[in-house]
Amino acid sequence: MRSVYTSPVSIPVAPDVQSDPEQKDPPVASPSAKPPLRPRLIAAVTGYGRSLSAVGLTLALVFFAFSMTPSLLPRAWYFQGIATGVSCVIGYALGVVVAWIVRKIGFDPQWSAQTRRRGWLALAVAAVIVVPLFLYLGSSWQATVRSLVAVEETPRSLYLLVLTVAVLVAMLLLGIGRLFRAGTRRVAKFGSRFVPAPVARAVAVVLVAFLSFTIANDALYQGFLRLANNAFAEADHGTHPGTEQPTAPERSGSPASTQAWDTLGQEGRQFVAAGPTAEQLTEFSARPAQTPIRAYAGMASADDLEGVAQNVVAELDRTGAFDRAVLAVATTTGRGWVNPSAANSLEYLWNGDTAIAAMQYSFLPSPVAFLTDVETPKDAGRILFEAVHAAWAQLPEAQRPKLVVFGESLGAFGGQSAFTGAQDMVARTDGALWVGNPSFSEQWQRITDSRDPGSPEILPIVDEGHSVRFSSRPSDLDLPAQWADPRVVYLQHASDPIVWWSPRLILHKPDWLSEPRGRDVDPAMQWIPGVTFFQVAIDMAFSNAVPDGYGHSYGPEVAVAWAKIVPPTGWTDADTDRLAEREAAS
Numbered sequence: 175m176r177s178v179y180t181s182p183v184s185i186p187v188a189p190d191v192q193s194d195p196e197q198k199d200p201p202v203a204s205p206s207a208k209p210p211l212r213p214r215l216i217a218a219v220t221g222y223g224r225s226l227s228a229v230g231l232t233l234a235l236v237f238f239a240f241s242m243t244p245s246l247l248p249r250a251w252y253f254q255g256i257a258t259g260v261s262c263v264i265g266y267a268l269g270v271v272v273a274w275i276v277r278k279i280g281f282d283p284q285w286s287a288q289t290r291r292r293g294w295l296a297l298a299v300a301a302v303i304v305v306p307l308f309l310y311l312g313s314s315w316q317a318t319v320r321s322l323v324a325v326e327e328t329p330r331s332l333y334l335l336v337l338t339v340a341v342l343v344a345m346l347l348l349g350i351g352r353l354f355r356a357g358t359r360r361v362a363k364f365g366s367r368f369v370p371a372p373v374a375r376a377v378a379v380v381l382v383a384f385l386s387f388t389i390a391n392d393a394l395y396q397g398f399l400r401l402a403n404n405a406f407a408e409a410d411h412g413t414h415p416g417t418e419q420p421t422a423p424e425r426s427g428s429p430a431s432t433q434a435w436d437t438l439g440q441e442g443r444q445f446v447a448a449g450p451t452a453e454q455l456t457e458f459s460a461r462p463a464q465t466p467i468r469a470y471a472g473m474a475s476a477d478d479l480e481g482v483a484q485n486v487v488a489e490l491d492r493t494g495a496f497d498r499a500v501l502a503v504a505t506t507t508g509r510g511w512v513n514p515s516a517a518n519s520l521e522y523l524w525n526g527d528t529a530i531a532a533m534q535y536s537f538l539p540s541p542v543a544f545l546t547d548v549e550t551p552k553d554a555g556r557i558l559f560e561a562v563h564a565a566w567a568q569l570p571e572a573q574r575p576k577l578v579v580f581g582e583s584l585g586a587f588g589g590q591s592a593f594t595g596a597q598d599m600v601a602r603t604d605g606a607l608w609v610g611n612p613s614f615s616e617q618w619q620r621i622t623d624s625r626d627p628g629s630p631e632i633l634p635i636v637d638e639g640h641s642v643r644f645s646s647r648p649s650d651l652d653l654p655a656q657w658a659d660p661r662v663v664y665l666q667h668a669s670d671p672i673v674w675w676s677p678r679l680i681l682h683k684p685d686w687l688s689e690p691r692g693r694d695v696d697p698a699m700q701w702i703p704g705v706t707f708f709q710v711a712i713d714m715a716f717s718n719a720v721p722d723g724y725g726h727s728y729g730p731e732v733a734v735a736w737a738k739i740v741p742p743t744g745w746t747d748a749d750t751d752r753l754a755e756r757e758a759a760s
Contacts, residue, residue, distance in 0.1 A: 228293060230269030235297070235304055237265025237705060238340070242312030244696040245709040246669045247716050247725050248320045251332040254312070255339025257705075257712050262340060263347040264704045309333050315698060322694050323669055323724040358382045410439045410509060410537050417447045426470040426489050433489060439472040439534045441510035446470050449518055455526045458756065466521040467493045467529035472510065473537070479554055482533045483561040495529030496566065498575050500740060502530045503562050505555040505581035505589035510534030513582045513609065515757050519733035520578075522753055524742055529575070531562055535588075548614065551588030555581070559592035563602065576740055577602075582609040582728065583672055590617040596642050599662050605739035606662045609728050613676045618664065631685040632668045632692050646692065647723075648734040648754070663735045665728055668692020671713035672726045679707040694724050722758070730754040 241254075241261035249257065276282075285293070313330040320327050358378045365374030423430035425446045427438050438446065446468045455463030469489035476482045495501055502520060504512050512532050521528050535554035536547065559579060566577055579599070581589035586608040593599045595617050599606045611618045621642060625634030636642045638655035642662040645651045651663065666673045674686060683701040691697050700706075714726075722729030737750040 227266070227270050227273055228297065229273040230266040231297060233265035233269035233272075234262040234344070235265070235301055237261040237268075239304055239308045240265075240702045240705045241340075241709070242308040242315065243702070243705075243709075244315040244319050244699045245706070245713050246319075246671050246674065246695060246699070247323060247713045247720060248316050248325055249712060249716065250328075251335050252339055253712050253715065254316075254333070255336045256343055257708055258336055258340035259343025259347065260708050261705045262344045263351075264708075266344070266348065267351070305337065309336060312336070315696065318698070319696050322696060323720045325720055354382060411436075412440050414440065414444045417444050419443075420447050422465050424465045424467045424493050426468060430492075431489065432492060433471050433475055433485060437472045437474040438470055439474070439510045439537075441506070441512075442470045442472045442532075442534050445510070445512050445517070445532065448514060450521055450526070452526055455522060458522055458752075459525045461525060464498075464526035466526045467495045467498060468517075469493060469495060469529060469531045470510075470533060472534045479533075479535060479550075479557045480561075482535070483558045486531050486533050486558060487561050487565050490529060490531055490562065490565065493529065495531070496569060496573075496575060498529045499527040499742070500524050500529070501562070501566065501575040501577050502528065503559050503577070503579045503589075504530055504532040505551070505558065505579075505585040506532050506534060507582060507584040508536055508538055510536075512585075513728065513732065515729050515732045515760075516580055516582065516607065516609065516736075518760070519753060519757055520580075520736050520740075522756065523733070523736050523740070523745070531558065533558055548587070551584050552591035553588075555585075555588030555590070556592045559589070576604040578605040578607070578740055579603055580607040580609070583612065583726065586611040586618075587615045590615055593617060596621050596636070596662055600641050600660050604660045606660075607665070607732070607735050607739060608663070609665045609732060610670055610672050610726050611664060611666060612672055613674060621664075630689045632666070632689070645731065645735065646694075648731055651735070651738050657738075661739045663739055665731055665735055667694060667724055667726075667728075669694040669720075669724050670726050671710045671717050675707075675710045675714055677707070679710060680704055730758040733757045 238258060238261065241258040310333075313333040316333075317327055317330065358375075361381055362371070362375045362378035365377055368374075369377070419435045420428045422428055425431065426433045427435040427443060427446045435443065449466055449468060450458075452463045452465045455466075467490075469486050471482045471485035471489065473482060475485045490496060490501075500520065504517070506512055510533070512530070517530055520530070533554065535550055538547070563577070566574055579589055579592070581587075589606075590599075590608060590611070593602070608618070613619070621636055622631060622634050625631070625636050626638065629635035633644050633646060633650055635644075635653065639653040640655060640658055641660070642664070643651050643653065643657065644664045644666060646665075646667050668686070669692065674684070676684070678684070679701075681703060686692075687699065687701040687706070691699060717726035719725070720727050723731065731754075733753045733756075734750055737745065737753065
């Protein structure tokens with residue numbers, strides 16, 4: 175065989191490589207090796223951004239600006255961040271829904287890549303302008319609100335952190351929404367094997383929504399309630415610092431009482447141990463005073479509310495409460511709290527010739543009970559009043575003490591449940607004082623809705639003020655018409671979110687935001703669908719973190735209201751001023 179010789183081919187090599195015998199071959203990337211972290215992060219962020227709706231982001235930016243507008247009370251920067259994050263998600267969701275509807279009706283323009291880039295650029299520019307501008311405006315509005323409710327101003331620089339919190343909250347909520355959507359799509363895909371696709375999608379939405387609600391209710395909501403009830407029931411065994419068992423027989427929990435000290439609950443022990451002594455009352459009035467009666471029973475004293483109420487009546491009998499000049503039935507809040515100003519000022523007003531009846535109906539504090547259980551306060555208010563009224567009505571009419579009722583917040587809501595309305599209060603009591611009443615109280619709502627034409631929702635005038643009057647400041651009770659007896663007073667501040675928060679705020683503009691604002695509310699506050707609801711809801715967390723006379727803090731004005739409702743013989747305006755000053759100083 176003939177051999178063939180092929181001469182080697184000369185391949186030019188770069189001089190620096192050829193001259194360096196130590197030069198190694200360039201590394202060859204492994205097919206399974208991951209790219210560097212930074213490019214992966216950039217790719218992830220870019221991919222996430224591309225998955226977002228441009229219309230949704232546009233409305234999210236609008237709602238970001240809305241969320242910075244003022245509300246009833248000043249908010250800490252972190253709560254503002256939460257409100258802003260929720261508002262942005264509301265805006266984003268609306269934008270997504272709008273875009274979906276537009277596509278469904280047949281309008282689906284195919285924008286060019288260049289047009290899309292310009293649109294995203296315009297949105298980015300708008301965000302660069304709107305975000306810092308409204309962060310600055312938001313801090314300015316918050317400063318105005320703080321001034322209106324006499325709260326010390328905080329550094330406005332903290333508002334720079336609002337954006338961080340808002341982004342985190344928005345991403346969390348958006349992530350939950352996408353999980354819901356992904357679950358719905360999987361279920362719909364599976365269901366489409368057996369039924370038409372539109373039917374499968376509809377069933378999938380209902381099924382996933384039902385499962386999500388069931389999990390949230392059973393695993394989260396009910397679990398939270400059990401945990402909260404157990405925790406607060408254990409805390410109820412404690413006693414506030416400085417609280418000592420009373421020795422006066424006029425107090426429940428004393429050695430002479432049928433109600434053991436350790437059964438009254440934490441707030442009940444505080445109530446019976448506090449209040450003015452006969453010596454303090456004598457010093458104020460310059461007349462011999464009696465020790466005020468405070469009759470109280472805790473949840474541990476009986477198996478049901480009827481039993482607890484009967485224990486209170488038994489304490490009234492034991493202490494001689496039906497022989498006093500004034501007998502007051504107080505519906506407590508949550509764990510059994512009674513507003514000290516309401517109790518103390520009534521006792522000062524009548525120089526101790528009083529008896530106050532109250533009882534505990536829950537282990538939960540008011541904010542938790544407010545959101546989880548609105549039936550028990552109604553039952554407690556009705557049962558206690560009916561029990562006391564039944565015993566009171568058995569007395570000869572000439573020997574009956576003046577029977578008055580009062581309550582604050584959840585106590586006002588529960589206490590009113592004993593009556594069908596204002597006429598019933600006037601018919602069966604000698605006066606009523608309801609303080610910081612929640613908007614979901616039926617009686618309050620009916621009375622407010624029946625106000626005289628032209629009177630505002632924040633201070634309604636009903637039947638020219640003949641029996642019922644509303645007050646934010648003491649002077650509001652002074653109307654031209656004669657005020658007949660018995661008298662009913664509602665104390666409510668224009669800046670109190672407990673009074674004005676309602677689910678209706680989501681879609682309905684309330685009258686109090688259509689009318690001139692209250693003296694303690696920023697005129698710049700406006701109603702925005704969805705946003706105002708969450709703003710006022712967050713305001714509730716700070717409703718007591720303001721001085722008396724604002725928000726949900728009621729002090730000296732309670733004393734003035736009592737002096738208007740049941741003044742003793744010889745009581746003067748100068749006496750009212752002295753009483754209000756004493757309450758303001760306490």
